[in-house]
Amino acid sequence: MSSVDAVVIGGGVIGCAVAYNLAKAGVSVAIVERDDICAGTSAACDTAIHLQSKSPGLHLRMAQESIKLFPELQKDFDEDIHFKKTGTMIAIQTREQNEVMRVFAERQRNNGLDVVILDRAAAVEKQPMMKGDLVGATYCTADATIHPQFLTKGYFQAAKKYGAKAMLHTNVENIALKDGHVASVITNRGNIQCKYVVNACGAYAPFIGKLTGLDIPIAPRRGQIVVTEPMPKFTHTIVNCARYIAAKFRPDLLGTSEADRMGIGLSLTQTERGNLLIGGTREFVGYDTRTTQKALLYILQHAANILPALKDIHIIRTFAGLRPFTPDGLPILGNVPGIEGFVMAAGHEGDGLALSAITGRLITEIICEKQSAYDFDLTKLSLERYKNLDIKAFEAQYAVYK
Amino acid sequence: MEANTAKFICRCQEITEEEIYKAIEDGATTIKGIKDRTEATMGLCQGRTCRRLIERMLPASGEPSRERYSCRPPVRTVKIGDLLKDESSKGEFE
Numbered sequence: 452m453s454s455v456d457a458v459v460i461g462g463g464v465i466g467c468a469v470a471y472n473l474a475k476a477g478v479s480v481a482i483v484e485r486d487d488i489c490a491g492t493s494a495a496c497d498t499a500i501h502l503q504s505k506s507p508g509l510h511l512r513m514a515q516e517s518i519k520l521f522p523e524l525q526k527d528f529d530e531d532i533h534f535k536k537t538g539t540m541i542a543i544q545t546r547e548q549n550e551v552m553r554v555f556a557e558r559q560r561n562n563g564l565d566v567v568i569l570d571r572a573a574a575v576e577k578q579p580m581m582k583g584d585l586v587g588a589t590y591c592t593a594d595a596t597i598h599p600q601f602l603t604k605g606y607f608q609a610a611k612k613y614g615a616k617a618m619l620h621t622n623v624e625n626i627a628l629k630d631g632h633v634a635s636v637i638t639n640r641g642n643i644q645c646k647y648v649v650n651a652c653g654a655y656a657p658f659i660g661k662l663t664g665l666d667i668p669i670a671p672r673r674g675q676i677v678v679t680e681p682m683p684k685f686t687h688t689i690v691n692c693a694r695y696i697a698a699k700f701r702p703d704l705l706g707t708s709e710a711d712r713m714g715i716g717l718s719l720t721q722t723e724r725g726n727l728l729i730g731g732t733r734e735f736v737g738y739d740t741r742t743t744q745k746a747l748l749y750i751l752q753h754a755a756n757i758l759p760a761l762k763d764i765h766i767i768r769t770f771a772g773l774r775p776f777t778p779d780g781l782p783i784l785g786n787v788p789g790i791e792g793f794v795m796a797a798g799h800e801g802d803g804l805a806l807s808a809i810t811g812r813l814i815t816e817i818i819c820e821k822q823s824a825y826d827f828d829l830t831k832l833s834l835e836r837y838k839n840l841d842i843k844a845f846e847a848q849y850a851v852y853k
Numbered sequence: 854m855e856a857n858t859a860k861f862i863c864r865c866q867e868i869t870e871e872e873i874y875k876a877i878e879d880g881a882t883t884i885k886g887i888k889d890r891t892e893a894t895m896g897l898c899q900g901r902t903c904r905r906l907i908e909r910m911l912p913a914s915g916e917p918s919r920e921r922y923s924c925r926p927p928v929r930t931v932k933i934g935d936l937l938k939d940e941s942s943k944g945e946f947e
Binding site: 487488489490494600603604607608617619620679680681724726748751752754755761762763764765766767768 | 866879880881882883885886889890892895896897899925927930931932933934936937
């Protein structure tokens, strides 16, 4: 039996970020991944590191601290992670949306995020491609883009550089406890003795939780995305729409049409290669990663309404990924009640890239029992905050095992 | 195996044989593993040419069952405007 201090389960951006930070801090760590790095959500997303899409408060503050860390990470990585400050504009299409976004932006400004609201003329002047159906737009320069797979690979390779052991294509079959403490992880390739297990399995985190009898309220939320041919610079910022923000935080504000129920909202980013990634949906359909013609057409229709020039661009691919949704939109991080050494690092929904850097830091502080460099209220992120949640009702409502 | 840096495997994205072997060394055993680490197969032709070349370079332990969906070369690319022309999605946002 091999032996390490910590086993990180999950080779997505969160698991690799946690393993990197642990290894760098001198903790002996193994990454156990049933498939390969970026096998799931971390390669089925767009490139946005969004601050504007974070709820003002703890969520936004974590993202603000996280985004500061990427230039430093780049210095430590061999891989170019394509981190770039681009800013975001959020298209506002109705007066009702304008009111919601005005309040949202004001709260963000009070949290130190410089978001302004432009009228239609000013928005089009700033972003000439955005001359479709809109009454105005928000503008913020703090948002950035990144290469999701290269970021994950960057964490992974740097983790190995600092001594982390990589166990890819290795399936976790059980977690053995001893006197209420994590004792070992049982895999199809042997057992690993350890003091800590980090559950970084994103949308699949509930399955790892079940191995130790834990109920983890995370549901897969599907996001479909269209990829276009490479283009010269199309927009100089990320472009979203107010529906995207509503679909994320207040689906009740959307209507009841089929497109509303799919959570259609615009998210447009451009890769360094020039491909546009046009999203997206927010759908509760269990672990189904197929794309649907209906949703893709809604996505494109909505995008072209805001950016009419898209109509002349060719698409080359479509894909879907599963975002790990939690009831309050915040990730589940840290120790869990009743099982010493079992640490959660999952449930980031669409914020995994943005929050990966800070998540790696926080989990490492917890495992190393170090005084935190941040003043986040970690009780708001703990699994324990859901102790009164009816897990059966949650699983049924959000089609967890559909 | 000695890799020749001058050999391009994925022509769309200009990914070399050396980069593919580096990805294999990093743990990639499938086309998707290569793709995520190098951007090979992600260009305009979506792996029509390089997929077969990469498959031959992969270690024998690769799991072919996982590969069904990772390469989907389009017959031809489609203009967004053409897709939207006669579809029922119109009106949903108008």
